[in-house]
Amino acid sequence: MTFEPTENPNTDYNESLLSIDKRLCELLNDRKEILGKNTIFPPDEVISKLADEYNLHEEYLQSLFTTMAMEASLKPMVVPIEFKKYVPVLKIYENDGVMYTVTFIRQYANASVLYLDIDWEERNEAIESNYYPDIFDMFIDDTYICRSEGGGGTTGHTSYSYIISPALPDDVTGIELIFKEPGRPFNENPTGFEFSIKLG
Secondary structure (H helix, E strand, O other): OOOOOOOOOOOOOOOHHHHHHHHHHHHHHHHHHHHOOOOOOOOHHHHHHHHHHHOOOHHHHHHHHHHHOOOHHHOOOOOOOOEEEEEEEEEEEEEOOEEEEEEEEEEEOOOEEEEEEEEEOOOOOOOOOOOOOOOOEEEOOOOOEEEEEEEEEEOOEEEEEEEEEOOOOOOOOOOEEEEEOOOOOOOOOOOOOEEEEEOO
16 A cells, blocks of 8 residues: 655645644654554544544544554555575464464565465364454564565465565574454454464
């Protein structure tokens, strides 16, 4: 997702706004530091209270907090170029009858592409018959930007892909992949579920 620069017909920027805009940016950074890699939205009752207190529309605040959580997706898109090799992984995490698997990584000159396969047995009584896994946000550490490319699947199986930049080293021993359920509004009923897969 990208946004085109907006053309502002009003070129007379009020310099008295600069101190306020700086404070807004400072507060955004403070919120990011507290959140870390989490995506947490204020509960509906908090949004309603803030809207009343500051005379703002609830929809406006919802939109504002949603945009805050989209920073990673608004960074410049990295398109993998110059395929180099496959790096076999075959690491599995299992939870409540659902298997999460990373089988291999595609290595490119400027990025890596990783696939998360999710499999479950439809006849497993512990899993709802209409079960379909949510997409996960993936994190490594501050060195790498991980972008979800979406995915799809069939009954009992789905697969999601992620672009990682810069490219992972060919020896991925010790690298830990952290998968987290996104919070609202990206996930209607977040449970806070997360898991990690250590490579190598």
